[in-house]
Amino acid sequence: MKKTIVLGVTGGIAAFKAAQLTSNFIKKGYDVEVIMTKNATEFITPLTFESLTKHNVMVSTFEKVADRSVKHISIAQRADIFVIVPATANVIAKIAHGIADDMLTTTFLAASCKKVICPAMNTGMYENPITQKNLDLCRSYGYEIFEPASGFLACGDIGKGKLEDITIIEERVEQLLMEEQLLTGKHVLVTAGPTQEALDPVRYLTNHSTGKMGYEIARAAKDMGAEVTLISGPTSLAVPAGVKRISITSAAEMFQAVKQEYETQDFIIKAAAVGDYRPEAIAQDKIKKAGDVLEVRFVKNEDILAYVGEHKKAQQVLCGFAMETQNLIENATIKLKKKNCDMIVANNLRVEGAGFAGDTNVATLIHQDHMETLDKMSKYELGKKILQILLEKQKQKGQASC
Known part of the structure; x- marks a missing residue:
């Protein structure tokens, strides 16, 4: 069956x-649907694309169609990937803020497929902090940004803003289409966010985790074709489209949810920041201020990663996370072996670009027999890389058992 590429111009x-x-x-056998903005028709006519694709080019949201379908919805539903080439500063701003005021932005907002933005504009416009913030917002939603090249621009300036080479765009789009198939038929369990341990009806203990890393792994897994279950502590993040979320609050609740779900999974990725301890007793009423010292006795929570490591099946692949402030490699390696993981994703909270709340991460992947230090990348990109490696590990397990 032909893959459908929706091309926004x-x-x-x-x-x-x-x-x-x-x-x-x-020429490569893809079905291409083209949507143009009104301004794009001043540079190139819709007839050019209609001659190539044998489809009507949509410009206005209110154009009549023969089959009376809601065109922007039907195109969005058929799309395997949505690529905007070129993407102006104006349309990037609209997309970043959910403005849907023409056929292109309306269809883009309705589509749930992989989305790619290829910026092209004057250097000053591209480097403007507003444009850069809009691009960061797009990245945070999981959209791929193909960075523009540097060179001589049509306006006469020299700098960054030139559309990426067409051959490179073509290759990268095809790569993304292939990636979508990698995890078809696979089941991925991801834990994300913090846990909260109640002290009394008013207060609780928690950590600084926002859940972004786990949510981006879940988004990447879904984009690659997997059935994804996300067990999440309290966060303000939207659930990636098509992902099943199980909401929990405490470490004990997360443990029970993981126990219930993990046996049917191919990959278990423990990205949550789970509290190691909880108060031995939760006060029934608000603890009142009394004296200079408040003593609370803590007991240890179940070690979820260790439990799964002990009980995982032969073909299951287990990945844990280790955030440290010192002795990163040593501590992560101990965790890998002690918890019977296939891989640990380790990062140092004090390294710029790593840690809580941000959209990027800097990680070292710890394997049983080697380690791999990665450059700073978006959490979504890191999620894809983790999944690709875990898939290879599962294949190796299958070959070893033959």
Whole structure:
């Protein structure tokens, strides 16, 4: 069955390059639907794309269609990937803030497939902090950003803002389409966020985790075709489309949820920041201020990672996380072996670009026989890399058992 690529074309001088990209995709057997903004038609005509794709090019949200379908919904539902080439600063701003005021932005918002944005604009516009913040917002939603190249621009400036080479865009889009198939039929369990341990009806103990790393792993797994279960502590994050979320509060609740779900999973990824201890007793009423010292007795929570490591099946792959402030490699390696993990993702809270709340991470992957230090990357990109490695580990387990 043909893959459907939806190609959005906006009003920049690089719009003419989208015609070559369309032609290349058609020659490779893809079905291409083109949506243009009104401004894009000032640079290249819809007829050009209609001749290449054999489809009507949509420009207005209110154009009549023969089959009376809601066109922006039907196109969004068929899309395997949505690529905007070129993407102007204007359309990036709209997408970042959920503005849907034309056919292109409306369909983009309705689509649940993988989404790619290829910026092209004047250097000053691209480097403007507003544009950069909008691009960061897009990245946080899981959209792929193909960074523009540096060179001589149509306006006469020299700098960053030139549309990425069409050949590179083509190759990377095809790679993303292939990635979507990697985990088809696989089941992925991800834990994310903090846990909360009640002291009394008013107060609780927790940590600084926002859940971003786990949620981006879940998003990446879904984009790669997996059935994803996300067991999450309290966060303000939206659940990635198509992901099943089980909400928990305490470490004990997370332990019970993992025990119930893990046996049917191919991959178990423990990204949650789980409290190691809980108060031995929860006060029935608010603890009142009395004296200079408050003594609370704590008891240890169940070690979820150790439990899964002890009980996992031969073909299951287990990945844990280790956040440290000192002796990163030593502590992560001990954790790997002690908890019977296949891999530990280790990061240092004090390294710039790593840690809680941010959209990036800096990780070292600890394996049984080696380690791999990665450069700073988005949490979504790190999630994809983790999943690709875990898939290879599962394949190796299968070969070893033959």
